[in-house]
Amino acid sequence: MKPTWIGTIPSAGDRVTLRELTRAARGPDLYPQLEASLKDQLGVENVALRASGRDALRSVLEVAARRTGRREVVIPAYTCFSVPASAVAGGLRVRLVDVTQDGRIDPQALERLPLERAAAVVACNLFGVPDDLSQVSALTRSAGTWLVDDAAQAFGARDRMGPVGGRGDVGVLSFGRGKPLSGLGGGAIAWNGPPEGFGTPPVPEPGRTRAVARALAYDLALSPAIFAVLSRIPSIGIGETHFEVDFARGPIDPSSLCLVSANVDGALNRAKQRERVARTLAGRLTSTVDCRPILPPPGTSGVFPRLFVVAPDMPRRNAALNALERVQAGVTGMYPTSLDQLSELRPALCEVGSYPEAQKLAGCLFTLPVHGNLRGLRLRAVETILSGALGGQGPEAPELWQTATRV
Ligand SMILES: Cc1ncc(COP(=O)(O)O)c(C=O)c1O
Known part of the structure; x- marks a missing residue:
């Protein structure tokens, strides 16, 4: 196919x-x-x-x-x-x-x-x-x-x-x-x-x-x-x-x-459009997939550069990302490590303590695009793969799964 x-x-x-x-x-x-x-x-x-x-x-x-x-x-x-x-x-x-x-x-x-x-x-x-x-x-x-x-x-x-x-x-x-x-x-x-005393370099002429x-x-x-x-x-x-x-x-x-x-x-109008997409995606995901989208708490407003989602654990997050590579849907991981694991930073650290939540986020986060281009069949393929890899009540679409994983 x-x-x-x-x-x-x-x-x-x-x-x-x-x-x-x-x-x-x-x-x-x-x-x-x-x-x-x-x-x-x-x-x-x-x-x-x-x-x-x-x-x-x-x-x-x-x-x-x-x-x-x-x-x-x-x-x-x-x-x-x-x-x-x-x-x-x-x-x-x-x-x-x-x-x-x-x-x-x-x-x-x-x-x-x-x-x-x-x-x-x-x-x-x-x-x-x-x-x-x-x-x-x-x-x-x-x-x-x-x-x-x-x-x-x-x-x-x-x-x-x-x-x-x-x-x-x-x-x-x-x-x-x-x-x-x-x-x-x-x-x-x-x-x-x-x-x-921040130092204000001269503002250049706009380069139109x-x-x-x-x-x-x-x-x-x-x-x-x-x-x-x-x-x-x-x-x-x-x-x-x-x-x-x-x-x-x-x-x-x-x-x-x-x-x-x-x-x-x-900027604010664009943020509102992205928010609409992000909230719709978050609603669809939470009803079908075992995952936790990060949303602004009640009483605050966010701007959603992407939709950020936490998977149940790192092996399942990685399995989802591997499978999703075939769909090319803009679903990606985030910063690959917590900062205590970043070797180039080590010499500048005052001490290396324990940062369990930071490490969990590094292993479990993934992001979905909210510019509006992830939709239709490709979105359903993403949901199907995510629910297969992370667990949950995925859409009943075995043939879609096959398409998604064969490409
Ligand atoms: C939280 C945060 N602070 C600062 C920066 C640095 O911004 P720039 O890429 O413009 O240097 C970034 C870049 O992504 C960021 O995410």
Whole structure:
């Protein structure tokens, strides 16, 4: 039987729309509008653009270290490798804290750490879900430690303390690919009060022609036929997570400035569309498959860069991912290890403790795309494979299973 699906669906990423392209090419006053919009949406007085989220975080942590006279940073033991890489690039040592089963900083674990030695605690708001900072901020405040509200994955999310990125002593944004607010690169620091010495590189003139060319190339790359080719070229490294400390420092790329300015006002609408898809997928999965989608708790709102799901255990998660490779449906694992297992980070760790929840997440998480292209027969094949591999009341479709596993 012939495969019923063509090409590879990307795991994340929204297309740049015609409206955004037109704004990038011709919209007036791009930077002033971006600055005003970020300040308004985050509820902050100051914004400084940087080359990337890593560069923004590095700069924040360096200043926190100078101001507090301390050289440690507390980082969740399960997060993007870019977070500890930023700390190491800033010359700091890393102390890990275990997370809850949903990937939030565990306040009880944080309470046991010598916070008086930490310049900062970084809350990562993983998966577009706001971390509950009420207990965390009480602990950092009494220890004189900075609380960094990292909104790289969660721009647009909020809880009763306010918008993610605007709740701590300082916020960090990333405009990288697949982020809730994307400029295909770039990042920002957001804070209230006087200039903190983060260093504000000059804002470049928007690079409009290159922005349009990059956006068109990106849209093309997201189409399943092209993505199928790109994802098979190892040197491109799509979906890989690296620990890299030699990243570019300084101003945002002119074309990224242009794209993020064009995208900022549509970010919330796109988040709403992704949320609709994610909640529908989560509802379908929980009724047929033994798994636990990570959703924002009641009273908070998330932004769903993808749908993040926890499998019952690692062998079954891996079996599901292996079987799903044949369907090319954009279902992937996440960061492959907890940070205590990351050998490149070892020399910078203050100590290696035990982080059972972080390790469980590394072994059990998988993600589904929420850009809307996973649907129809391919979605049913995904459900069938997941219920076969993870257990549950899967759709009764043996012939679909055969198709799914034969391709
Ligand atoms: C939580 C978090 N913080 C910071 C970063 C770094 O952002 P960038 O990729 O723009 O350097 C990332 C990147 O994915 C991230 O997920």
